[in-house]
Amino acid sequence: MHLKYEAQIREPLVDGDKDYHQVSEDICRPIEVKPSRLWYIGFFISIALLLFGVWSIYDQVVYGVGQWNLNKTVGWGWDITNFVWWIGIGHAGTLISAILLLFRQGWRTGVNRAAEAMTIFAVICAGQFPIWHMGRVWLAFFIMPYPNSRGPVWVNFNSPLLWDVFAVSTYFTVSLLFWYTGLLPDLALIRDRAKTKFRKFFYGITSFGWTGSTKHWQRHEALSLVLAGLATPLVLSVHTIVSFDFATSVIPGWHTTIFPPYFVAGAIFSGFAMVQTLLLILRRVFNLQDYITLGHIEAMNKVIVLTGSIVGIAYLTELFIAFYSQNQYEAYAFFYTRANLFSPYGWAYYGMMTCNVLSPQIFWFRKMRRNIYVTFFMSIIVNIGMWFERFVIIATSIFRDYLPSSWSIYYSPSIFEIGFYVGTFGLFFTCFFLFSKYFPVIAIAEIKHVLKTSGQNYKEQVGGIELQKVEEFAGEYAH
Amino acid sequence: MAKKKFVVGSFKEESVLFPAVKAVRKAGYKIHDVFTPYAVHGLDHEMGLRETSIHTAGFIYGITGTATALGCISWILVQDWPLNIGGKPHFALPAWIPITFELTVLFSAVGMTMTFCYLCQLAPFVKKHHFVLRSTDDTFAMVIDAGKSNSQEIIAFLEAQGAVDVHEQFAETGWWFGTYNKEQQLYKDTTVDIA
Numbered sequence: 001m002h003l004k005y006e007a008q009i010r011e012p013l014v015d016g017d018k019d020y021h022q023v024s025e026d027i028c029r030p031i032e033v034k035p036s037r038l039w040y041i042g043f044f045i046s047i048a049l050l051l052f053g054v055w056s057i058y059d060q061v062v063y064g065v066g067q068w069n070l071n072k073t074v075g076w077g078w079d080i081t082n083f084v085w086w087i088g089i090g091h092a093g094t095l096i097s098a099i100l101l102l103f104r105q106g107w108r109t110g111v112n113r114a115a116e117a118m119t120i121f122a123v124i125c126a127g128q129f130p131i132w133h134m135g136r137v138w139l140a141f142f143i144m145p146y147p148n149s150r151g152p153v154w155v156n157f158n159s160p161l162l163w164d165v166f167a168v169s170t171y172f173t174v175s176l177l178f179w180y181t182g183l184l185p186d187l188a189l190i191r192d193r194a195k196t197k198f199r200k201f202f203y204g205i206t207s208f209g210w211t212g213s214t215k216h217w218q219r220h221e222a223l224s225l226v227l228a229g230l231a232t233p234l235v236l237s238v239h240t241i242v243s244f245d246f247a248t249s250v251i252p253g254w255h256t257t258i259f260p261p262y263f264v265a266g267a268i269f270s271g272f273a274m275v276q277t278l279l280l281i282l283r284r285v286f287n288l289q290d291y292i293t294l295g296h297i298e299a300m301n302k303v304i305v306l307t308g309s310i311v312g313i314a315y316l317t318e319l320f321i322a323f324y325s326q327n328q329y330e331a332y333a334f335f336y337t338r339a340n341l342f343s344p345y346g347w348a349y350y351g352m353m354t355c356n357v358l359s360p361q362i363f364w365f366r367k368m369r370r371n372i373y374v375t376f377f378m379s380i381i382v383n384i385g386m387w388f389e390r391f392v393i394i395a396t397s398i399f400r401d402y403l404p405s406s407w408s409i410y411y412s413p414s415i416f417e418i419g420f421y422v423g424t425f426g427l428f429f430t431c432f433f434l435f436s437k438y439f440p441v442i443a444i445a446e447i448k449h450v451l452k453t454s455g456q457n458y459k460e461q462v463g464g465i466e467l468q469k470v471e472e473f474a475g476e477y478a479h
Numbered sequence: 480m481a482k483k484k485f486v487v488g489s490f491k492e493e494s495v496l497f498p499a500v501k502a503v504r505k506a507g508y509k510i511h512d513v514f515t516p517y518a519v520h521g522l523d524h525e526m527g528l529r530e531t532s533i534h535t536a537g538f539i540y541g542i543t544g545t546a547t548a549l550g551c552i553s554w555i556l557v558q559d560w561p562l563n564i565g566g567k568p569h570f571a572l573p574a575w576i577p578i579t580f581e582l583t584v585l586f587s588a589v590g591m592t593m594t595f596c597y598l599c600q601l602a603p604f605v606k607k608h609h610f611v612l613r614s615t616d617d618t619f620a621m622v623i624d625a626g627k628s629n630s631q632e633i634i635a636f637l638e639a640q641g642a643v644d645v646h647e648q649f650a651e652t653g654w655w656f657g658t659y660n661k662e663q664q665l666y667k668d669t670t671v672d673i674a
Contacts (some may be wrong), residue, residue, distance in 0.1 A: 020516060020560040020617030140656040145555065154560050157552045163577040170585040177592045184601065189516070189615040197660045204659025209605035212615050216599040219531045223595045226537050230584045241577050429632070452493075 011295040012456035026122035043101025046429035053423010056416040074411040077128040080087040081390040086126035092271025098231035116179040119429040125424040160244035167241040185445040238265045239478035253333035253397035262314035270386035301369040310358035337396040356386025482649045486633040488642030490619040499640035509624040514614035537591040544586025548579040606657035608650045
């Protein structure tokens with residue numbers, strides 16, 4: 001008996017002959033055995049990248065933001081590009097965990113934990129850029145409104161940059177709470193299975209004394225549902241507000257009303273690509289092919305082709321509106337600097353168009369959506385494309401100001417800007433490697449919840465019963 | 480709270496558990512709790528638990544956030560430090576909507592999670608008695624408050640309902656500070672035998 005029924009023609013969400021205990025065994029195994037050599041290699045490469053980033057930031061803090069190649073018109077360069085890129089990546093995690101929960105998409109259970117972790121680490125990485133760009137980073141607390149002895153002088157609540165502070169910090173907090181409350185039951189499972197003293201101690205503390213009481217589960221379900229309901233408008237608001245950083249200014253190429261939906265779609269697009277990159281590696285390294293099935297990968301590829309096409313339409317709409325407005329500055333931004341292969345940044349625009357709009361169209365084909373190698377390759381391409389998008393928006397709009405006397409020379413990053421960006425990769429992957437070693441990468445309790453309706457072996461049983469019933473029916477009534 | 484007497488029965492299947500819960504309640508035994516490895520939908524209704532009000536708490540926290548944001552921003556930008564920005568009104572409500580929204584969500588999410596942790600007594604270093612260790616893995620553990628009644632009778636009843644590994648436990652129901660790598664109890668057993 002189960003309270004939910006799922007159609008037999010739907011693909012199973014969990015492959016293989018599993019019962020509850022087998023699910024626990026499969027997902028806890030990476031935590032309970034020594035990490036493989038690949039894990040160590042990956043972890044130390046990440047640490048090395050992270051140290052490169054630390055060195056770049058150290059130099060920047062000691063000598064000032066002048067270490068970056070920013071100049072009089074390009075006041076924002078790689079730093080804001082990378083900020084927007086990382087924040088965008090985070091969006092897929094919340095989409096999977098919150099929006100798909102509200103839409104009752106069963107396949108989210110296999111991927112939500114890792115995707116939410118990715119969200120949290122991506123937001124941490126994103127936050128680094130505006131913080132260190134402040135230059136005098138020890139005064140970073142000035143962005144918080146608090147009564148002070150300088151007037152009191154308050155932050156400007158009418159500024160999109162301050163909205164960003166609130167949006168990103170709220171987003172981080174809510175994502176963290178959502179992720180951790182979901183983790184509690186799984187950490188309790190590891191605690192109860194623990195054989196070593198360290199594991200008993202560590203998972204005993206982190207599982208907060210979770211028992212699995214029915215009343216607690218009832219509250220837990222209510223909490224997840226309301227948090228999902230809150231996180232859904234939140235995630236849309238975050239990238240909307242990030243796009244306001246640009247859209248509320250009067251810079252040609254930024255001053256467009258299409259920015260909020262266009263940014264949100266782009267964020268989900270790049271985020272799903274990053275989820276694919278991580279999960280394809282994860283399922284291989286930890287042998288989780290039964291939980292992250294081709295069906296999951298296909299579902300995510302469908303989201304990629306949808307959001308990629310939305311982004312494509314947004315690009316074309318922008319071009320059309322620039323033409324339709326008959327505004328010379330808009331025309332200059334869109335037709336001279338962007339959609340012109342021979343302008344200084346034309347390569348970036350066409351790189352973006354190829355990576356984001358043309359290449360994901362391959363996912364209209366089912367064979368391609370279910371091909372792991374194509375998916376992995378495309379996930380990298382999409383992330384490169386989305387990085388180009390942010391770079392195009394930022395650099396092409398500001399490297400030539402209204403007055404030719406204010407035109408800047410070609411902006412390219414210094415080694416410190418590159419090092420900072422590379423360093424955030426180090427930070428991201430260091431966090432992700434630690435997460436995959438010490439935390440269950442798949443939401444065990446949620447898999448168990450869908451196991452009896454969507455597990456392969458259970459579906460086959462039910463399918464057998466249904467077939468039998470049809471035959472009985474036919475035997476009685478058919479002539 | 481001193482230790483109490485419980486009868487613990489394990490179930491491996493939800494399809495056995497649900498009728499058992501019904502039968503136990505009908506027979507008049509008091510179910511202390513059922514511990515499950517995942518959220519079994521409908522079990523709370525079967526056990527006759529009332530609906531949680533955590534949503535209402537979330538709503539109250541949310542409007543607190545809205546009020547805090549609007550109150551603070553309007554006081555700051557209208558009263559305490561009015562700035563003339565191109566002659567625009569000081570009370571610029573549309574520009575405050577993003578922050579108001581964010582604080583609503585923040586207050587609601589943080590408040591609800593803290594309420595959840597408080598109600599369920601969840602915190603780092605909190606330790607509780609776990610009746611069946613595998614109840615986080617693959618076992619549904621039904622715990623019946625035996626009180627002063629005869630445990631043998633309850634054990635027999637549970638076994639008839641399809642429970643396995645039915646036994647009696649003396650346990651504390653509260654929580655205490657401790658870590659799971661050490662054997663700790665809330666109360667030391669201080670009963671002394673008087674000759």
